[in-house]
Amino acid sequence: MKKKFKLTDLDCASCAAKMEAAIQKIDGVHSATVSFLTQKLTLEADDTRFDDIVEEAVRVCRKIEPGCVIQR
Amino acid sequence: MTQKQKRTLGRIFLSAALLAAARLLPTLWLPGALPLVSVSHAAQDGSAAFSLAPWALYLVPYLLIGWDVLWKAVRNIAHGQIFDENFLMALATVGAFGTGEYAEAVFVMLFYQVGELFQGYAVGKSRQSITALMDIRPDCANVERDGALLQVDPDEVEVGDTIVIKAGERVPLDGVILEGRSTLDTAALTGESLPREAEAGDDVISGCINLSGLLKVRVTKSFEESTVAKILDLVENAAGKKAKAENFITKFARYYTPSVVAAAVLLAVLPPLLGDGDWSKWFHQALVFLVISCPCALVISVPLSFFGGIGGASRAGILVKGGNYLEVLADTQIVVFDKTGTLTKGVFNVTAIHPDQCDEDRLLELAALAESYSDHPISRSLKEACGKEIDNSRVDGVEEIAGQGVKASVDGVEVWVGNDKLMDAAGAAWHPCHRVGTTVHVASQGVYLGHIVISDEVKEDAAQAIAGLKTIGIQKTVMLTGDAQAVGEDVARRLGLDEVHTQLLPADKVDQVEALLRERTGKGKLAFVGDGINDAPVLSRADLGIAMGGLGSDAAIEAADVVLMDDKPSKIAVAIRIARKTLSIVRQNIVFALGVKLLVLVLGAVGRANMWGAVFADVGVSVLAILNAMRALRAGQGAE
Numbered sequence: 001m002k003k004k005f006k007l008t009d010l011d012c013a014s015c016a017a018k019m020e021a022a023i024q025k026i027d028g029v030h031s032a033t034v035s036f037l038t039q040k041l042t043l044e045a046d047d048t049r050f051d052d053i054v055e056e057a058v059r060v061c062r063k064i065e066p067g068c069v070i071q072r
Numbered sequence: 073m074t075q076k077q078k079r080t081l082g083r084i085f086l087s088a089a090l091l092a093a094a095r096l097l098p099t100l101w102l103p104g105a106l107p108l109v110s111v112s113h114a115a116q117d118g119s120a121a122f123s124l125a126p127w128a129l130y131l132v133p134y135l136l137i138g139w140d141v142l143w144k145a146v147r148n149i150a151h152g153q154i155f156d157e158n159f160l161m162a163l164a165t166v167g168a169f170g171t172g173e174y175a176e177a178v179f180v181m182l183f184y185q186v187g188e189l190f191q192g193y194a195v196g197k198s199r200q201s202i203t204a205l206m207d208i209r210p211d212c213a214n215v216e217r218d219g220a221l222l223q224v225d226p227d228e229v230e231v232g233d234t235i236v237i238k239a240g241e242r243v244p245l246d247g248v249i250l251e252g253r254s255t256l257d258t259a260a261l262t263g264e265s266l267p268r269e270a271e272a273g274d275d276v277i278s279g280c281i282n283l284s285g286l287l288k289v290r291v292t293k294s295f296e297e298s299t300v301a302k303i304l305d306l307v308e309n310a311a312g313k314k315a316k317a318e319n320f321i322t323k324f325a326r327y328y329t330p331s332v333v334a335a336a337v338l339l340a341v342l343p344p345l346l347g348d349g350d351w352s353k354w355f356h357q358a359l360v361f362l363v364i365s366c367p368c369a370l371v372i373s374v375p376l377s378f379f380g381g382i383g384g385a386s387r388a389g390i391l392v393k394g395g396n397y398l399e400v401l402a403d404t405q406i407v408v409f410d411k412t413g414t415l416t417k418g419v420f421n422v423t424a425i426h427p428d429q430c431d432e433d434r435l436l437e438l439a440a441l442a443e444s445y446s447d448h449p450i451s452r453s454l455k456e457a458c459g460k461e462i463d464n465s466r467v468d469g470v471e472e473i474a475g476q477g478v479k480a481s482v483d484g485v486e487v488w489v490g491n492d493k494l495m496d497a498a499g500a501a502w503h504p505c506h507r508v509g510t511t512v513h514v515a516s517q518g519v520y521l522g523h524i525v526i527s528d529e530v531k532e533d534a535a536q537a538i539a540g541l542k543t544i545g546i547q548k549t550v551m552l553t554g555d556a557q558a559v560g561e562d563v564a565r566r567l568g569l570d571e572v573h574t575q576l577l578p579a580d581k582v583d584q585v586e587a588l589l590r591e592r593t594g595k596g597k598l599a600f601v602g603d604g605i606n607d608a609p610v611l612s613r614a615d616l617g618i619a620m621g622g623l624g625s626d627a628a629i630e631a632a633d634v635v636l637m638d639d640k641p642s643k644i645a646v647a648i649r650i651a652r653k654t655l656s657i658v659r660q661n662i663v664f665a666l667g668v669k670l671l672v673l674v675l676g677a678v679g680r681a682n683m684w685g686a687v688f689a690d691v692g693v694s695v696l697a698i699l700n701a702m703r704a705l706r707a708g709q710g711a712e
Contacts, residue, residue: 009076011192012157013372017322036372037199037379063151066144 002044005054006071010039015065022060028053041070073193080189083137084182090133091178100124130174138165138181157366160333164359168683171352180363180683187691191372194698198376198705208260208279208300210244216288226278226295237287243280246298247289249273254285261299262389262638279303302629306391310382313394314375317658321374325367332673336361339677353679360676363686369665373697374658380704381654387705389637390647391621397633400616401651405596406588407546407644410581410610411553411563412449413603414620415537415641416528420453424507427522435522439514442480442489445470450510453526473497475554475577477512488515491556495520508562510555527559533642535567540645542568544652547596550588552581552610581610589615599634601644607631618644653707661697668693 010016016036023032028046035042045053058070073081102110102122110122135142138161145162148154161184168177213226216234226244229235234250237243243256253271258280267283270276276289278300295301314322340358344351378395385392392398412418427435440458443451444467455462469481476497477490488498489512495502500515502523509527513520531537538549550571553560560574573584589598592615600607600614611617611631619632620639629635636643672689675681 011195012368013195013375014157014325014366014368017325017371018153036195037375039199064153066147066151 001047001050002042003050003054005041005043007034007039007041008069008071010034010036010065010068012036012065015068018064019061019068022064023057026053026056026060029057032057074196077189077193080185084185084189087133087137087178087182090136091130091175091182094126094129094133094178095175097129100129127169127174130169130178134165134169134174134178134181137178137185138162141181141184142166157368160362160365164362164683164686167355167359167362171356173356173683176683180687183684183687184363184691187687187695190695191368191691191698194695194702195372195376198380198698198702208242209304210242210278210300213244214238214241226298229291229295231291231294233291235289235291237276237282237289239282239284239286241282243276243278243282243289244298244300245278245289245291245295246276246293247291248275249287250290251288252285254287255283257281257283258638261303303391306393306635310392310394313396315378315395315399315658317399317655317662318375318378318395321367321370321662325371328367329365332361332365335673335677336365357676357679360681360683360686361673363683364669364672364676364689366690368690369669369694369697370662372694373661373665373701376698377654377658377661377701377704380701381650381657381707384654384705384707385647385650388643388646388650389640390643390650391635391637392647392651393633393635397616398651398654400597401599401634401648402655403595403597404546404599404616404648405592406548406550406598407541408550408552408585408588408598408600408614409569409641410600410602410607411551411555411560412528413639414601415534415551415563415567416530418449418528418603420449420510420526420528422453422457422524423509423527424505424525425522426505426525429519429521435514436524438482438487438516438521439489439512439524441467441482442470442478442487442514445480446472446478449528450512450526454512454524457524486517489513508558510559530563530566531639531641533640537641537644538568540642541648544645544648546645546648548588548591550584552576552584554578554581578607578609581607582613585610585613589613599644601641602632603639618647650704650707654704657700657704657707661700664700665693665697 013036016034020032020034023029023034023043028049030044033042043054043057054072061068061070100123102124105112105122109125109128111125113121113123141158142162144158148156148158161181165177165181168180210226212223213229214221214236215224215229216236221236229245235244235247249270249272251272255267256270256276257267261277261279278298336358339361340355343349343354378398381398382392382395409415425432425436436458440454440462443454444462444464466483467480471479473479473490473494476494477488479488488494488500492502492513495513495515498515499518500520502513502520505511505523505525507525509525511523511525513523515521541549548571549569551560551564551569552573554576555574557574560572564572576584585600592598597615599616599618600610601618602611603620608631611619616634617632618634618636619629621629621635621637634647668689672681672685676686
């Protein structure tokens with residue numbers, strides 16, 4: 001399943017790159033891009049565990065850039 | 073400016089004022105000793121006097137401007153994020169404070185915040201101006217259901233529904249006009265500023281703006297299949313396809329910060345251990361390193377340049393599907409064109425009917441009937457010229473022979489309609505025509521009946537397109553066509569193409585492109601431009617596929633890397649120019665940002681750079697690089 005999420009208050013480009021790398025490492029993620037310019041996260045992951053993976057992504061992002069919120 | 077940015081601005085002003093006050097204020101005498109914050113002086117009469125320690129004065133503006141940075145640094149360390157810019161700035165300024173450089177510490181933090189603010193503002197603005205270009209998503213559609221007009225989401229409209237578009241509204245879905253006449257503003261899609269006339273029977277593309285009249289439109293495509301949704305999808309995904317330069321920067325950034333920080337540690341520790349100077353001097357110099365160690369200028373400005381280039385191109389009606397394709401475009405050396413629909417309008421008109429065995433009407437009718445199931449431009453023009461309603465039931469057993477024509481049975485009689493090769497296959501004694509154009513031969517049961525000549529008009533800007541490519545230094549322009557030799561060569565000569573290959577089957581086109589691919593030299597790339605009818609394999613075989621978006625088939629737009637929305641071949645030169653400009657901006661930014669940082673690092677190592685210079689090398693360079701990146705957005709302007 002592929003889904004796009006809007007990110008709010010993502011205001012550092014290298015954080016976006018770090019988030020992208022961190023989300024890609026989550027188990028079950030096929031591909032993930034965090035675009036600083038469009039302020040969007042595109043996530044492609046296993047259907048069965050998609051919600052858990054999103055949960056994990058939110059947690060990882062909070063660790064890197066606490067101000068940034070993934071809108072679901 | 074956002075609320076957050078406004079607050080930061082206020083803090084900057086206040087802190088700057090306090091910093092100035094702290095500098096200008098005379099020594100403040102205290103009535104007595106205060107623990108920690110007082111400095112004792114020996115007064116002239118020998119008694120002790122106490123003044124307020126300067127650091128206490130500077131601490132106020134420092135905390136005012138820097139508390140969030142300090143807080144983030146602490147919080148991120150708790151999260152295991154050590155090398156982030158907040159930590160580095162906090163360490164550098166706290167270090168400066170510790171070594172007695174109070175004013176410098178406040179100033180560095182102040183300048184850093186100014187830079188961050190400006191950077192955030194500039195990025196926000198650029199993002200806005202780029203996304204504004206892509207603001208073509210329709211909000212709602214007025215759909216007619218059971219005689220009543222309902223306002224619904226474009227997603228909910230089905231194919232076959234009738235929608236009403238009022239003046240000033242955006243066309244929500246692709247369709248055909250049933251009633252009404254209007255002018256359409258297609259600028260958002262094609263970059264064409266001249267509005268287009270539209271009336272009943274015409275196709276309308278979603279994303280256009282209806283300027284004047286009321287239009288009733290029968291929907292032909294669902295929202296996801298409509299032009300607007302496709303374009304938005306393309307552009308959004310474009311950001312995901314990273315250019316080589318972008319990947320380089322991401323990789324570079326991963327190593328840059330830790331290495332600079334390591335160098336800073338070495339600089340702080342090694343010389344004093346070797347007995348060269350005191351600890352605080354080298355520590356201070358190491359702090360300079362920390363300030364420069366953030367790779368932000370590069371991490372922001374390179375993708376922003378590509379994004380700007382893609383945005384600028386889309387403003388000119390050129391959709392580029394990713395930053396990587398801008399790189400290929402910039403290196404294009406050979407441009408290969410398909411003829412029909414690319415260099416010519418793809419609108420065929422019957423210009424001559426030369427019957428051998430029957431009368432003109434009969435010849436035309438047979439050809440139109442045999443071709444009635446085909447959607448090829450030639451078939452359409454035959455049907456149009458015939459003028460009569462085509463009765464499909466008279467035709468059966470249609471067999472299309474790619475690159476040759478069709479064989480069908482009309483009223484139970486076998487009819488062959490196509491080119492000379494097909495006539496040979498049918499065993500008919502054909503003869504060539506003296507008129508230049510596409511000759512459609514007709515034979516029935518082995519007997520040659522005659523031929524019809526159809527000509528295609530060359531696009532107005534085709535010659536200009538080829539000349540434009542020559543001007544920007546494209547080495548070779550080639551035309552491939554399935555058409556007859558005389559027709560192809562005639563067009564190629566008139567347009568000034570370097571090479572022409574005629575009478576090619578779709579598979580031959582791939583072979584020709586393969587051969588041309590071997591002619592590339594160095595980094596040179598080959599681009600193929602087609603309108604999509606039979607082109608998809610060639611489009612994907614070339615280094616870069618360019619498709620005509622308006623006329624082109626969906627398959628071609630999918631297979632292509634660059635789509636020209638207004639079908640103008642002259643836009644290829646514009647696209648290449650935009651790509652080259654974008655790439656040169658990217659290179660400037662990489663060289664500039666790395667150059668300044670390296671310079672300050674070297675100066676810092678030998679003790680020639682202070683922290684002010686370091687802050688400039690960090691945020692100042694970022695801001696300049698962002699401003700430079702924004703030029704990519706305007707790269708398409710004035711290029712026509």
